[in-house]
Amino acid sequence: MNDRETRLKKIQLFVDKMPSLSTTVSKVLEICSRPDTAPNDLNKVISLDPVLTGQVLKLINSAYYSLMNKVTSLTRAIIMLGLNTVKNLALSTAIIRSVGQTKKSKALPIKHFWAHSIGVGVMAKMLAAERDIPLGEREEYFVAGLLHDLGKIPFGDEYIDVLKTARMSQRPLNEVELELMAVDHTDVGRMIAEKWKLNEALTDAICFHHNPREAAPENQVLAATVALADFYVCLFDIGNAGNRFPDDQRLEEILEISGIDWNTVSQLSEKVEEEITKAEIFLQV
Structure with missing residues (x-):
């Protein structure tokens, strides 16, 4: 086994131990890949994940959007943010969390x-x-x-x-x-x-x-x-x-x-x- 193969094998072991993306995030990615996805489709998945629900609501009510009135409805938040933003929030934060759990x-x-x-x-x-x-x-x-x-x-x-x-x-x-x-x-x-x-x-x-x-x-x-x-x-x-x-x-x-x-x-x-x-x-x- 040459140096490259040895190194890749070691790295592959590290990657294998990295946390997988959650079922919720995987489902969000799958739903958003469909051309006919509606906000309510995402709502059904995200509402089952309290952490992601909190992140979506925290984002829409953050200084990033500077809204006059607080948004408390997950569906409304998804509509206002847009499917792509919600998808990428889910993916990005999941990956940041996953990397944070590595050595x-x-x-x-x-x-x-x-x-x-x-x-x-x-x-x-x-x-x-x-x-x-x-x-x-x-x-x-x-x-x-x-x-x-x-x-x-x-x-x-x-x-x-x-x-x-x-x-x-x-x-x-x-x-x-x-x-x-x-x-x-x-x-x-x-x-x-x-x-x-x-x-x-x-x-x-x-x-x-x-x-x-x-x-x-x-x-x-x-x-x-x-x-x-x-x-x-x-x-x-x-x-x-x-x-x-x-x-x-x-x-x-x-x-x-x-x-x-x-x-x-x-x-x-x-x-x-x-x-x-x-x-x-x-x-x-």
């Missing part, structure tokens, strides 16, 4: 990791809006950005050497991961995506945000937009997922695939911090 790593403090991930999610969603991506699809850009670096979690404390080498050599993390660990975080991200049965678009964003052209044609714009958001967040040190030296040689390619120019990206800088704060309320982290 803590000294390499990547979880608070900084999520700050980075939320930053990428926010920026990806803002870039999607700039491209006039339909409103209902923009939440997927947020979730894709939020989850793009999940594959770093199972590396554990061994990742300290990767971070140190990347910092000293000023190279992108995924290059150093392959050099020192024979596997990179996108490979591991695929394992997690498969465990949680994430859809193809999210899986491609996780697997190919460093190589968007390798994603399925219909998912290349999503993967490239996440890559661009990641580049921006790394460049401006929003949170920390370890990548202090993003690959600027890829910038031209990801701008081309995403259909966005750098001026557009830079003009969003004033809004990013405010939107990140809103997203933290959204995710209740």
Whole structure:
């Protein structure tokens, strides 16, 4: 068994021990994938889960929406939030909880990791809006950005050497991961995506945000937009997922695939911090 196979086997054991998504969340994802889903269909599932019910009501009554009157009806909250928002709230918070139950790593403090991930999610969603991506699809850009670096979690404390080498050599993390660990975080991200049965678009964003052209044609714009958001967040040190030296040689390619120019990206800088704060309320982290 070579180094890569040994490493993958060890990581697979870690992934296997990660908590599965709850039955409720799986059911929410299934229901929302149907074209004829109505708010009441979601209500029937979510109402059986007191935690998720509380999260939905907490979100609609939060400063994020600043409503005059408190909403107490779950169905009304679902209607006001929209099916996609509720779906992504359920998925995102479930994954954050799941990751929170894994063994803590000294390499990547979880608070900084999520700050980075939320930053990428926010920026990806803002870039999607700039491209006039339909409103209902923009939440997927947020979730894709939020989850793009999940594959770093199972590396554990061994990742300290990767971070140190990347910092000293000023190279992108995924290059150093392959050099020192024979596997990179996108490979591991695929394992997690498969465990949680994430859809193809999210899986491609996780697997190919460093190589968007390798994603399925219909998912290349999503993967490239996440890559661009990641580049921006790394460049401006929003949170920390370890990548202090993003690959600027890829910038031209990801701008081309995403259909966005750098001026557009830079003009969003004033809004990013405010939107990140809103997203933290959204995710209740």
